[in-house]
Amino acid sequence: MSFNLKKIIKYYSCVFLIFFNYFTYAQNAKLSKELIQFTNKLNVNFESISQWYLNDPYVDEQNINSIGEEKLRTTHYLRLDYTFDDNFSAGLQLESYTPENLLNMSKIYDKDLGIATYYLQYQKKNLNLTFGHFYEQFGSGLILRSWEDRFLGINTAIRGIRIKSNINDNISITGLYGKQRKGFDVSSGEIFGLNSEIDISNIFNTLPNGSFTAGFSYVGKNEDYERILNETDMKIPELVNAFSSRINLTHKNFYTNIEYVTKSKDLRLNVVSAVNGPSFSESKSFKGNALLWTFGYSQKGFGLSYNFRRLENMRWFSERSFSYATTNPTNQLSINYLPALTKQHDYSLANIYIYQTLPGLTVENYQDPLIKAGEIGQSIDLFYNFKKGSLVGGKYGTKVNLNMSYWAKLETEYNDPDPADYVTSDNLTYNSEFFNFKNKLYSDLNLEIRKKWNRKFSSIFTYINLFYDKSYLETPIYNEVRAWIGVIDNTYKLNGGKSFRLELQHLSTNDDARNWIGGTAEFFFNSKFGLYINDSYNYEESNVPADTKVHFYNTGFSYAKGSSRFSINYGRQRGGLLCVGGICRQVSPNTGLTLNFTTSF
Amino acid sequence: MKYIILIFFNLLYGFAFGQETLPNIELKTLTNSTTSTQKIFSENELIIISLWATWCVPCKNELDAVSELYQDWVDETGVVYYAVSIDDSRTSNRIKPMINGKGWEFEILLDQNSDLKRAFGISTVPYTTIIKNGKVVYKHTGYTPGYEDELYYQLLKFSN
Numbered sequence: 001m002s003f004n005l006k007k008i009i010k011y012y013s014c015v016f017l018i019f020f021n022y023f024t025y026a027q028n029a030k031l032s033k034e035l036i037q038f039t040n041k042l043n044v045n046f047e048s049i050s051q052w053y054l055n056d057p058y059v060d061e062q063n064i065n066s067i068g069e070e071k072l073r074t075t076h077y078l079r080l081d082y083t084f085d086d087n088f089s090a091g092l093q094l095e096s097y098t099p100e101n102l103l104n105m106s107k108i109y110d111k112d113l114g115i116a117t118y119y120l121q122y123q124k125k126n127l128n129l130t131f132g133h134f135y136e137q138f139g140s141g142l143i144l145r146s147w148e149d150r151f152l153g154i155n156t157a158i159r160g161i162r163i164k165s166n167i168n169d170n171i172s173i174t175g176l177y178g179k180q181r182k183g184f185d186v187s188s189g190e191i192f193g194l195n196s197e198i199d200i201s202n203i204f205n206t207l208p209n210g211s212f213t214a215g216f217s218y219v220g221k222n223e224d225y226e227r228i229l230n231e232t233d234m235k236i237p238e239l240v241n242a243f244s245s246r247i248n249l250t251h252k253n254f255y256t257n258i259e260y261v262t263k264s265k266d267l268r269l270n271v272v273s274a275v276n277g278p279s280f281s282e283s284k285s286f287k288g289n290a291l292l293w294t295f296g297y298s299q300k301g302f303g304l305s306y307n308f309r310r311l312e313n314m315r316w317f318s319e320r321s322f323s324y325a326t327t328n329p330t331n332q333l334s335i336n337y338l339p340a341l342t343k344q345h346d347y348s349l350a351n352i353y354i355y356q357t358l359p360g361l362t363v364e365n366y367q368d369p370l371i372k373a374g375e376i377g378q379s380i381d382l383f384y385n386f387k388k389g390s391l392v393g394g395k396y397g398t399k400v401n402l403n404m405s406y407w408a409k410l411e412t413e414y415n416d417p418d419p420a421d422y423v424t425s426d427n428l429t430y431n432s433e434f435f436n437f438k439n440k441l442y443s444d445l446n447l448e449i450r451k452k453w454n455r456k457f458s459s460i461f462t463y464i465n466l467f468y469d470k471s472y473l474e475t476p477i478y479n480e481v482r483a484w485i486g487v488i489d490n491t492y493k494l495n496g497g498k499s500f501r502l503e504l505q506h507l508s509t510n511d512d513a514r515n516w517i518g519g520t521a522e523f524f525f526n527s528k529f530g531l532y533i534n535d536s537y538n539y540e541e542s543n544v545p546a547d548t549k550v551h552f553y554n555t556g557f558s559y560a561k562g563s564s565r566f567s568i569n570y571g572r573q574r575g576g577l578l579c580v581g582g583i584c585r586q587v588s589p590n591t592g593l594t595l596n597f598t599t600s601f
Numbered sequence: 602m603k604y605i606i607l608i609f610f611n612l613l614y615g616f617a618f619g620q621e622t623l624p625n626i627e628l629k630t631l632t633n634s635t636t637s638t639q640k641i642f643s644e645n646e647l648i649i650i651s652l653w654a655t656w657c658v659p660c661k662n663e664l665d666a667v668s669e670l671y672q673d674w675v676d677e678t679g680v681v682y683y684a685v686s687i688d689d690s691r692t693s694n695r696i697k698p699m700i701n702g703k704g705w706e707f708e709i710l711l712d713q714n715s716d717l718k719r720a721f722g723i724s725t726v727p728y729t730t731i732i733k734n735g736k737v738v739y740k741h742t743g744y745t746p747g748y749e750d751e752l753y754y755q756l757l758k759f760s761n
Contacts, residue, residue, distance in 0.1 A: 040621045045722025079722060083624055123625065137714040140690035147689075147714055150724055172635070199634060211632040248633045255697060294694045303698025339691035344656035381695055383702020399665075399703060450665075460658075491662075491746055499746040524745040560742045563723060600722025 043081040045600040047150065050074040051102050056591035062546055062575055066588035070099050077116075077150060092118035095184075104587040105153035106330050108183035116184060117157050128164040133157040136176060138195040138217040141337030142261050142290050142314070143244040146180065154330050157181045158191060170199040180318040180333050187318035187333055189223035210251035217244040221318055221335060225267070225280075229426070232283045240266045242288075242316070242336075256295035263288035263314065269323050269362055270426065278324040283426040286361055288313035290338075303383035307341050312374035312410060312432060314338055315360030323360070329585035341379050343403045343446050345464075347487050348536050348552075349507040349518045353468040355407055355442040356577070363414075366476070369424045371414050373432050375441070377407030396452035403446040409472065411436040441469045455493070462487040470512065474577060483509035497526040505536075513547035514540040531557045536574075546575060546589070556594075564599035621736045626720050628685065629711040631697060636710065638717070641683065642735035647760060649682045649752070651707075652718055652728045655695045656688070660727040661703075663744035668705045670749060678760035682707045687718050687726060733759050 053071045074096075081091035095116040101109045119132035135157055138144040148155045160178020167173060174195040179186035194217065201212035218241065225236045246259035265287050267280035289312050296305035314336065317323045322333040340357040357375065364370040382402040386393035411433040418425040444466040452458040464485040470478035489503040505518040520534035533555040538547050554571030575589030625639040641648065651667075653660035664684060667674075674680055684707040686696050693713060700709055712718060721728060723742065729752065731739040739755050741748070 043624075043720065043722055045719075047724055079719075081624065081720070083622065089624055135714055135716070135719075140693070141713075142690070145689075145714065148719070197635075211634060213633045250632045253701075257694075296694065296698050298698045298701035300701060300704050303700075303702030305694045305698045307694055337690065339689070341691065344692060346656070346658050381698055383698050385702055385704050401699075401702070493746045497745065497747045497751070527741070527743075527745045527748040527751055530745065558743075563721070563728070563740045563742055565725065565742050598724050 041083045043079075043083075043600070045077070045079040045598075047077045047598040048074065048596070049076075049102065049150075050595040051592055052594075053103065053590050053592040056572060058550060058572070059589050059591050062589050066575075067103060067590055073100060073102050074098055075102055087122055087124055088120070089123070090118075090120045101153070103590055104585060106183075106328070106332050108332055109153070111184050114184040116155070117159075117181065126166040128162075130162040130164075133159045133181065134162050134176070134178075136162065136174070136193070137337070138174075138193065138219065139215050139244055139246050139259055140257075140292065142259055142292060143217050143242050143336055144191075144193055144195075144219045145335075145337035147337070152330060154332065155181055156332070156334055159186050160191075170202045172197045180335070182319070182333055189221050189318040189320075191318055191335065192218075192220040192222070194218045207251060210249070210255075212250075213248045215244070215246045215248070218242070219244075219335065221316070223318070223320060225320070227282060228279060229282050232426075234283055234285065236267065236282065237265050237285055240264055240316070253299050254295075254297050257293070259290075259292045261290040261314070263316065266313075266316075267320065269320075269360070277327070278321055280320065281426040281428070284429055286313050288316070288361070290314050290359075298383075301385040301387065303381075305381045306378065307380075308378045309341055310374070310376040310410075310434070311338060311357070311359035313359075313361035314374065325360070326586075340407075341377070342405045342407070342442070342444065343379075343381075347462065347485075347489075347503070347505055347518075348520075348534065349485050349505045349516050350462070350464055350487070352507065352516070353466055353470075353481055353483060354577075355405075355444075355468070356473055358409065358441070358473075363424050363428065365422050365424055367422065369414065369416070369428075370476075371412045371430050372409065373412050373430060374410045375407055376410055376435070376437060377405065377442075379403065379405035394451075395454075399450040401446075401448040403448075404444065406437070406443045407441050408437045409439040409441055411439060440467065441472055443467045457490070457492050459491075460487075460489040462489070479511060481509060481511040483507055483511070497524070499524045503534075512542065513538050513544040514542040528561055529557070529559050531555075563601065565597070567594075567596045569594045569596075623737065624720055626712075626717045628717060629713060631709055631711070641710075642732065645681045646734060647678060647680045647756075648732040649680055649756070650730050650732060651682065651684050652687055652712070652721070652723070652726045653684055654686060654688050654726055655692045655699055657726050659744040662746070663727050663729070663748070664705055664707070665703065666746070666749045667752070668703070668707070670753065671706060674753065674756060678756055680756055680760070683710055684708070685710045685712050685717060687712050687715055689713055689715075731755060731759055 051073050053067045076096040078094040083089045093116045096113040097109050098112050101107060117133035119130055119134060122129040135146050146156045146158045158178040158180050162176040164174045176193040179190055196216050198214045200214055201207040220239055220241045222239045225238055242261060242263040244259060244261045248257045265285035268286050270279050270281040291310045293308040315323055316335045317333045318335055319333050322328045338357055338359040340355050342355045345351055358372060359374055362372045384400045386398040388397045392398050412430045414428055414430040416424050416428040418427055444464060447463045449461045466483055468481040470481050485507045487505045491499060491501045493499050501522040503520040507516040516536055516538050518536035520532060522532040524530040535551055535553040537551050538549060542548050552572050552574045554569055556567060556569030558567035570593050572591040573589055575587060577586055623638055625637050627635055627637050630636055653664060671682060688696055727744045729741045730737055738759055
């Protein structure tokens with residue numbers, strides 16, 4: 001610990017120096033022309049996150065030594081991009097995880113310091129060539145998306161070569177080849193991709209008040225596979241191919257998109273052994289597909305959007321062994337992007353029961369096996385603005401948003417010629433119904449009303465009513481949860497840029513851990529400096545001791561200037577399923593101090 | 602080794618105040634066609650670019666607040682306000698109904714795979730910059746109630 005403490009003092013004295021420089025040099029630096037030219041072409045981004053896990057009797061009670069030996073951990077990112085001229089640019093990203101990655105983040109990144117990504121790019125009128133690491137998305141990402149989200153601890157950049165070309169104003173084509181980032185290494189599987197975007201309405205000069213575009217993509221993954229059992233002579237598909245077609249239509253106030261993806265046969269994730277990791281069924285292989293349909297209509301003061309999505313066996317990784325969600329909860333090495341299409345919430349109590357998308361094919365062995373093949377569902381969003389001066393609108397208008405969603409598991413029938421007690425065989429096959437919504441897993445209704453009372457005072461009222469099948473979405477030891485949540489969020493503006501925000505929340509349910517109460521108070525001294533404190537407290541006896549009569553509190557401050565931001569938080573994190581930014585993972589409870597510094601110039 | 606890099610970086614920081622130019626980044630419009638930062642910089646002298654997302658409460662507060670003042674800003678300074686959404690496919694279908702439902706009159710562009718966000722080198726939204734003649738002259742992270750007044754003050758400074 002003392003060693004670690006030394007390290008962090010050293011480190012933060014450097015950060016302090018950076019800040020010091022920022023204020024001293026910034027105003028009147030007299031620099032040579034060459035240096036200015038150099039720095040103007042250089043973009044730098046630096047980010048540092050440190051966590052210090054502290055002793056907390058509550059955490060110790062929950063699980064013994066869940067945090068591990070390393071109580072003090074820091075993660076740094078340094079990204080440099082340099083633009084040589086109109087045609088050439090290059091960059092690299094250094095990352096450091098000392099002594100290991102933060103709690104509940106992926107272990108594949110554990111390394112003291114390393115070059116994480118690098119690239120060289122050539123750009124000329126209608127051509128864009130990238131060598132090295134790149135981020136890419138085809139369509140909505142159902143077939144391919146490589147991306148970075150530091151907050152979620154995910155980076156799926158592809159290292160290889162990418163060519164983008166605009167053949168003319170109406171047709172653009174992208175081709176790529178590479179291996180996906182795997183910590184500081186790359187995947188053993190290779191990815192091939194081809195994408196085209198075509199502006200049909202422009203070619204035929206139709207739809208003056210809208211557009212009609214189409215897109216087609218191919219993505220292939222090639223990965224060796226070594227048979228373990230060798231019981232059948234089924235050909236193991238080493239190359240898995242996926243195709244996407246989509247159209248996108250807008251006309252006046254109306255728009256709609258349809259996308260359909262098919263994925264060729266691949267092995268099914270089978271027995272997961274703690275010692276040998278995941279294994280695959282080597283007798284039968286399965287296809288996957290996805291269908292997404294959205295439409296919307298909007299005019300001034302009114303908006304409506306609708307989503308329908310069906311996913312079957314669509315989880316896809318550049319290495320098969322990463323397809324097991326329990327050992328890879330953060331979706332490292334994922335080729336495509338399959339987020340949950342439910343409303344994303346900011347309030348803490350609204351983030352306890354969150355729908356987690358279930359796009360993959362897995363078989364869980366109980367007395368009757370549970371075939372999880374995918375999901376089907378829909379969501380709808382309505383926005384309405386009551387005009388200023390109307391009865392409901394009042395002096396400043398009233399903004400209302402209603403959001404509803406419904407998600408179900410796919411209805412399936414299975415056939416297993418050689419079943420044994422509590423174990424399904426490799427010969428299991430299944431059939432799914434295409435259009436069946438009956439197996440409800442989750443539904444919610446969200447109503448949000450924004451009201452400005454006067455020049456200084458405004459409120460947001462939120463009401464959420466939800467159903468959450470905890471047994472299916474987490475583990476079968478749990479039951480269904482029906483809950484409603486109410487939030488009142490008030491902001492009061494004071495003079496001189498000061499403001500005060502007070503938010504009160506309540507979650508009501510007779511299920512699971514029963515009722516919660518929560519609140520946040522936040523004060524901004526000006527547009528740069530703010531303080532906050534929040535708490536969520538479960539105040540009823542229930543069958544969930546880990547969440548009974550416990551405070552989960554957080555407090556901290558942040559300081560921001562230009563594009564730099566520094567914040568300190570201290571608090572206790574609830575254990576269990578934590579969902580942020582569309583990714584859910586099991587986290588161990590912890591209490592600690594988090595320091596975050598980010599800057600760019 | 603890490604500290605050597607930090608110290609190097611520290612020195613660099615002192616000199617390198619003020620990233621001015623941005624690499625050319627492709628962005629989508631609401632009708633699914635493609636535009637680029639180069640293009641919008643060349644077409645407008647004075648621009649505000651604000652990165653936001655439909656799921657970000659302070660972002661929506663900022664856009665709500667600016668939307669009430671926007672017409673005055675345009676009349677006085679000729680500024681064009683680009684609200685660039687970083688929503689990905691999880692929430693991007695909400696963008697159009699939200700902006701219309703709220704009655705915002707900004708130019709809306711989409712940065713679906715965070716390319717512009719990466720080019721700015723930021724990790725949180727909202728993030729607001731003023732760009733004059735293609736050069737970044739002002740930037741700010743976060744939104745607090747009343748910040749729009751400061752943004753207006755900065756805008757006046759750069760409008761002449």
